[in-house]
Amino acid sequence: MNQPRREDAVRRILQAPTPSVPPELYADVLRRGGRMLRRRRVVHRALWLLLFAAVVAFVLWALTVQPWVVPPSETTPPLTDW
């Protein structure tokens, strides 16, 4: 038996009676899918909130510490020949 005919024979076996979809499957899918979606939304929101908080904290820290200002020199050259 050549390849296409063998594959057709297998396809016929696979076409066997189709199972009926139980009605509770859809409700179950909606419940689980909705839960996944809500959880994903909560995680999303929490991550955005975290990012926002990090930005605010950074801005506040930068404004108070002002790391771009060169600190006044603490070592002065010794004055000997005055």
Add this chain to the structure above:
Amino acid sequence: MRERHTAQDARRAREFDVFVAGAAGRLLHTATLLTAEDPHDNPRARHLLTPALAHTYACWDRLRGEDPYDRTRQHLATRFARGAWHQYGSLGVLGRSRPPRPGALARLSPQERLILVLRLYEGVAEEQAAALLGLSQERVRAICERAVTNLLHPPRGSAPATIGPKMVPS
């Protein structure tokens, strides 16, 4: 914000309802072929299909023109591959020592069944099946041919029992 979500939820529910009404029968059949269960008693197939459909539901707003059927099938196949290969080992050798199940497909290993169903029932191209399962194309072709041979000409001594013990859902 709240209204936008509600409108989006309603639209998603409507579209998903139509999708499930059209596709659930075929997907459940695919899942039942994968688990090699009886079409009228397929708890494992339902366990396989429910999370895949739930995943599609959760991703619905981000499909961006991708075929939801394709997405669900991919999820189904990868879940089955992970589950089956964890359960039975990568060669599926141990799978044959499980209690015999009715159906011609039961004598194939889970991997052979998966590739056979993807290629010949679902009509997934060889390259796509290979990419999906992380196998080389030659390997997919070889497994598919072996599965066809095993299905059409069962090796002696492993004929499926027609009246087996009732399958315990795992």
